[in-house]
Amino acid sequence: QDTFTLRLAETWGPNFPIFGDATKSMAAMAEKMSDGRLKIRIDSSNKHKAPLGVFDMVRAGQYDMGHSASYYWKGKVPNTLFFTSMPFGMTALEQYAWFYYGDGMELMQEVYEPLGLKSFPGGNTGIQMGGWFRKEIKSIEDLQGLKMRIPGFAGEVFSEVGVSPTNIAPGELYTALERNTIDAVEWVGPALDLRLGFQQIADYYYTGWHEPATELQFLVNQKVWDKLPADLQEILRISMRTAAYDMLIQSQHENAKAWASIKEEYPNVQIKKFPTEVFQTMYKANQKLLKEAAAGDELAAKIVESQEDYLEKTRAYTDISERAYLNTMAEVE
Amino acid sequence: MIGLIMFGAALIMLMLGFPVAFTFGGVALFFGVFSEGMDLFAFMPYRIMSVMQNTVLMAVPLFIFMGVVLQRTKLAEQLLTSMGRLFGGLPGGLAISTVLVGALLAASTGVVGASVVAMGLISLPVMLAHKYDKRLATGSICAAGTLGQIVPPSIILIILGDVLGLPVGDLFKAAVWPGIVLIGLYIIYILVMTRLRPETAPAMPEDPTRSRKQEVASALLAIIPPLALIVVVLGSIFAGIATPTESSALGGVGAVVLAIIYRQFSFRMVWDSAKDTVKVTAMVFAILIGATAFSMVFSYTGGDYILEGWLHALPGEKWGFIILAMLVILVLGFFIDFVEIAFIIVPILAPVAEAMGINMLWFAILIAMNLQTSFLTPPFGFSLFYLKGVAPPNVKTTDIYKGIIPFILIQILVLALIVIFPEWFGMSATY
């Protein structure tokens, strides 16, 4: 029987925690389950030097697979935006339900198929934090002209309430925040933020809204996929799905651990929530931007509608289950 | 194995004197195409793109521009000769000034190409004009220009923070004392050296018509404008006006403003400065692109796996591990880019070190010290190439190679001191 070695390019550096663990565990599972017939060799960004070239390289066949995030390709193919996480969108559990039991996977395929690619959920960070602020945000006025590192669609929403999204090289983020060159930084969540040391220089850590369930992505070149025998396709599919779900669990574990240590070692850090008026304005801006995105493109409209419908239904159940329970717990404690 | 043979081939080819950048690129091309095929080079546009989008490197042209303008308007010369005069009859005053100005620049940028070239433009002609020994002059410029790697803010520390999962702020704090000790020892070395061999660094001639007091007063006055520029650059970072990269633009524009104030300004001067800047910037980036082709072929032909194999063979006892790890990094630093080392080697060493109870902060500083040395070690030390690129033709590559040796020895000494007496630097070796 033939042995297949697939080369995978990941956006992250080598040994990047959590994200990198997802690729490694996926590769290990695939190799074990296939009894060594399917090997996946992982190249990190230090090797290919193109963290945001993963999409192009997998498409061109320079790599067979990729591990990245769909919304990075928004500048190339606008509809890829919808398959990572949307501001005010679904939670991880809800979004997985949409992917696997709603129309999520199908719609994602509709976007990626014409590009010669297959895309699969690649692991979830859980809800991302709203960012590190050096000053407290008490009203919408405090956001006017606030310089914040926040990329992509969420940056557009933020700019609608007066924030100035700013580009800063990742290597200079810490210095820029420390020196007030910028006022705020959005990164990921406690486990990954801790590594960059923002807790040492900013006191206000805001809760999230913009990426409630960031789903990474496994990309597979369609031709490579087609060449795999059916059993290896299945093994690869299961490995990717298991690794993705496992990353969500690991994120919960690592974030909880990191948050405990921030609380203990940096008592200066306070958890804050944006004022309701800020959320309301951003929510409106978000709906407006979504409408604009949907207006120009049939497929975009279909995706937005599917997400909205699914969110409505699934949230109604979340309300009487998870939320009700957490509320109860809050009352009891 | 191909990767290792390739280093040998590059070394031989470099000696023929063809431009360094294209020797790297050409050697990479031959080994790459023969072992992996042409398509390996389909990765090159991505690698070039990643240099293009690495905005931190923008500091290179901008600082060079500042250096060129300061040099063309003679303001740099004024700064250094005045500082040299302040040292009075002390030989080596210019070299000490170079180290001090270099240290200040280093505190603003962590990009070696920027600070070495800028210092080369600013202070090499002045030292040579004052009959300094070429080796002492080039050695002190390379060493001072490379300080940017250890003096915070610095790219090495940020990368190490990321790779080792350490807060950048802690690393920055821990690097302050080693940086200061290095600067101090460079100056002591220059003092001792010039005491022993005064002809290598003649003291600035004193003006017999003026008293020492007048001399000092006029020197201080002359220092103010160019020093103010450096203060603007540094101050803009500390005040949060600009990022370290952007501060270099303030330096460039500031230098033009100084030229206007000193009636040295003309559009011709700005255009010619831009031309020199483009030439030197191109030299630096061509090397980066040649080197990225080289490291691409090295890693895609399995060179990184060979390295990993070696590292896994390091001893399991603490002191043996540390000494050998430092030696391995030092030797690899002769050949390989520091970013590669940080990303390939450090993740292998880190868990071992952690399991031995080694303080990771201390370990990180050791690695950072070691990596900055790698910019200076012949034959592949990038700082040496950069300085050669802006030096007058009568300064030979071998002068620079020889000139840097004492400074490398000082760095190894400081490294050893941090290993043996971490508490002198406010650190501890274990938790």
Added chain:
Amino acid sequence: MRWIIKLDEGLARLSNLCGWVACAAMILMAGNVFYDVVSRYAFNEVSIGMQEMEWHLYSVVFLLGIPYALRTDGHVRVDVFYTNWSNKAKAWVNLSGAVLFVIPFAYLIGSYGYDFALDSYSMGEGSGDPGGLPYRWIIKAVIPVSAFFIATSGLGMVTFAIRVLSGEKSYEVEHSGEGLA
């Protein structure tokens, strides 16, 4: 021989044109960064488009600077032996280096870089950040353009070497881009 001289001078003009564009980009870049700093600090205004323009210009500086520096001999050499060699020997080093290293290297980067830029063009790629610049293919196309001019400058090294070999020109110190300091 006459056509070699003509060709050589023509190639030199191409390289100088690159240098001219790179110089203009250099001055614009300094102004661009300065403007961005001032408008952010003094007026609290940030434009991601202007911020992206910084690295667009900076890329033009070095990508078009490289062919220019090739012509003006601005690229650093290890001169352990080179400086002591005769003009003939130098000409042979430069001629074979250009043919074996520079031109093939430029060819590979140029042809893969062309696909790279074309792909971006056909997708209509733009910035993914709010207010970012559209038409990403333009800056990506500078890679193959640079490769093309590196190749012509490489050819210029060949023609110049032939002129040196024929005794009509020599590698003077003045010709060297070294010694800016």
